Amino acid sequence: MDTVLLSIIEEVSDGILIIDEKSELLFFNDVFSRMFGLRADEILSGHHSFLKNIGLEHPEETSFSVHLSGTGFRFDEPTRGFSVKSTRLTTDNGFYFLIILRELVDGSNNQAAEQEYEQLFRTIGDAMFTARMNGRVETSNPAFAELLEYHEEDAPSDLREVYVYQDELEDKQRRLLEAGTVFNLETHLYNNNRAIKRVLDTSWIIKDQSGNVTGYATQWKDVTYLRNLESRLKISERNFTILFDTILSGIIIFDPEGTILNLNTAAERTYGYHWEEMVGQHYDDLLRVDRGNDAFAKLVALIQYNEGSYVESEVKRRRKDGAVIYTYASFTSIVDSTGTVIAYSMAEKDLTERVHLEQKLRDSLHELKDTQSAAIIGFAKLTEYRDKDTGAHLERIREFTRIMAQTLRRLPKYAAYITDDYLEDLSLSSILHDVGKVGISDSILLKPGRFNPDEYEQIKAHSRLGGEALEVVDKQLTKTSFLTMGKEIAYYHHERWDGSGYPEGLSGEGIPLSARIVSIADVYDALTSKRPYKEAYSHEKAVEIIAGERGKQFDPEIVDAFMENHQVFARIKRFFEFEENPETMYDLLEGKHKQKEVDLA
Known part of the structure; x- marks a missing residue:
């Protein structure tokens, strides 16, 4: 009731x-x-x-x-x-x-x-009134006037002026005479502004003491908002259906167990199946390359763990024709008003062509890297071939630089900056630090003994010459070419932390990190190597000199990284010495053998 x-x-x-x-x-x-x-x-x-x-x-x-x-x-x-x-x-x-x-x-x-x-x-909150069978309103409550948007004293007195469809009024009166009551009869009314209101009409017959019908009483319940909402929902559903079927990404709806409930046209194209071939099939049996496992159960766990949504990239799928494709898949849980999961949706975009292009690009980049490496080594060797005393200087610089950079990236400030790619570029580009010496005459470059002031100024010019030469080539390539870091290193590896270096007099972190790292690697190798103007220092002496320049010539944090690894530097130095001069290994072992004989004696 x-x-x-x-x-x-x-x-x-x-x-x-x-x-x-x-x-x-x-x-x-x-x-x-x-x-x-x-x-x-x-x-x-x-x-x-x-x-x-x-x-x-x-x-x-x-x-x-x-x-x-x-x-x-x-x-x-x-x-x-x-x-x-x-x-x-x-x-x-x-x-x-x-x-x-x-x-x-x-x-x-x-x-x-x-x-x-x-x-x-x-x-009472609902509109109520009594009326004669001819539609004449006898009595009404304030809610009657409010529903129709009239002042109470101006409320309509003739229902025929209120009904949008006169046959609804006639049908109501006929039913009342036949059955005595009507319940929730949907009715369309005009309000004072001629806008249509929708109500549910419940009415019952009124009789006089003799049992004769004199009219009826009515209660109207306003359902305009509900009906408008229903209409909007129907429109929304229709629009969703159109969108669902025309969207470019493939969309599949699964029940909570993984059975396919629905899919759009794009999904048919992506997988090569017709709609009726996919509906009713299970996710694990149809879409996975490794069919038949419990992938959907694992997928649901991931969706729940990620609070209702989960994304996978480069997912492998198998089409009806057996071809393997790659997709970007986005999974979402669908819940009812109580929060209970009633289905899952999967939207997928075919990335197969992009994946293949990316693989080709990776192959091309790998080839380019090899070419770049060869070019850089070729540049650097120009200098090394002019000074036979430098030995395996470039290879040692690469190793020293890599070790210090790996240690530095343990610091929070460098964790995101020193990436694997940065390490690779730094290690390779470090050997370009002295490429500018190609422009220095042999008479100065290979001079034994100390330089006079004029010669020293010419030697100092190698950093600017190298940087400018690499900059010219770099501009012909791309903004972030492989020579960009090499240019920084060539220009600035003789700058000092305290600002007293050359060629620009940069200080502190104004000096590029790459140049600050290579600076210590270059100085250590120069100190421990024979040069035309000096003999090699011992490892211990070189460590003492570098430690003494902490915060002066060198970045304190990079000095700390060097001190943490200086024994490794010494081993690397010995390794390359043995590689260049195997007889030194023999002499070392022979010396140890003789020492052992003395000890036994």
């Missing part, structure tokens, strides 16, 4: 009974129980006797008055008078009778009852 009617039934001061066509009790309100002083169990077990006492042993539509004695009831008075009205109501499940009992009272009490009804009628 309509909840509004039930609320009204509970609020009125009349006793209410509802019985079915077999006189079985369906409902009674609290007023009825109080009116006759009966408990609920007494009413349920004795309602047939009550109906017989009031003359409704066989229910029918009628109205009359009756006086009942206190026998069987709990009255204070010997008798009480009641007006009885029985109305036949028809529903989709059959019909029943609404029996209203009102105690006959004196004038003052009757007036109070009428005031109570008037108050209820005016304060």
Whole structure:
């Protein structure tokens, strides 16, 4: 039964009974129980006797008055008078009778009852009114005017002016005359601005004391917002269907167990199947390259772990024709209003062509790297070939530089900066540090002994010559070519941390990191190597000199990295010496053998 009617039934001061066509009790309100002083169990077990006492042993539509004695009831008075009205109501499940009992009272009490009804009628939230069968409104509550957006005093008096479709009004009146009631009849109304309102109409017939139909009472429940929302949802659903079927990415919907529920046209194209071939199949059996495993269960766990969404790139799929493709896949859980997962969606974009192109690019880059490496080594060897005393200087510089850079990237400030690619570029480009010496005459470059001031200035010019030469070539390539870091190193590896270096007099972190690292590697190797102007220093002496220049010539953090690894530097130095001059290995071993003989003696 309509909840509004039930609320009204509970609020009125009349006793209410509802019985079915077999006189079985369906409902009674609290007023009825109080009116006759009966408990609920007494009413349920004795309602047939009550109906017989009031003359409704066989229910029918009628109205009359009756006086009942206190026998069987709990009255204070010997008798009480009641007006009885029985109305036949028809529903989709059959019909029943609404029996209203009102105690006959004196004038003052009757007036109070009428005031109570008037108050209820005016304060109820839904629009309510009574009308003649010709559509003339007799009474209405404020909610009636509010629904139609009128001032109460200007509320419509003729329903024919309110109904959008006159046949809806005629159909309602016909049903009322046939069945006595209508429930939730959808109706279209005009408001004061001629906008259409949609209501559910519940009405019942009003009869006079003679049983003649005089009109009807109506309750309207405004459902305009709900119907508009339904319309928008239908439009949204239609638009979604169009979008779903025209979007370029393949979309597949799975149930929580992994069975395919739906897919769009793009998914058909991607996998080479028709819709009916895929729906009903399981994710593991159809889409995975390694078919038949429990991949979907693992996928669901990843989606849940990532709070409802998960992305995979370069996912391998197998098409119907057996071809393997690569996709970018985005998975999302679909939940209902309670948060329960009811399905999963997968949107995939075919990346096969891109993956193949990337592989070709990687192959090309690898070839280019080899070419670049050869070019850099070729540049650097120009200098080394002019000075035979430098030996394997370039190879040692590469190793020293790599070791210090690997140690530095353990520091938080360099963790993101010194990447694997940076390490590779730095190690390779470090050997370009002295490429500018190609422009220095042999008479100066190979001069034994100390340089005079003019010669020293010419030697210093090698950093600028090297940097400028590499810059010219670099500009002919790309902004981030393999020579970019080599140019920095050639220019600035003689700058000093305290700003007293050359050629620009840069200081601190204004000096590129690559140049700061190579600076220490170059100085260590120069100190421990024979040069035309000096003999080689011992490893210990070189370490002492470098440590003494911490914060002066060298970056303190890079000096710390050197000190942490200086024993490794010494081993690298010995390794290359043995490689260049195997006889030194023999001499070393021979010396140890003789020492052992002396010890034994």
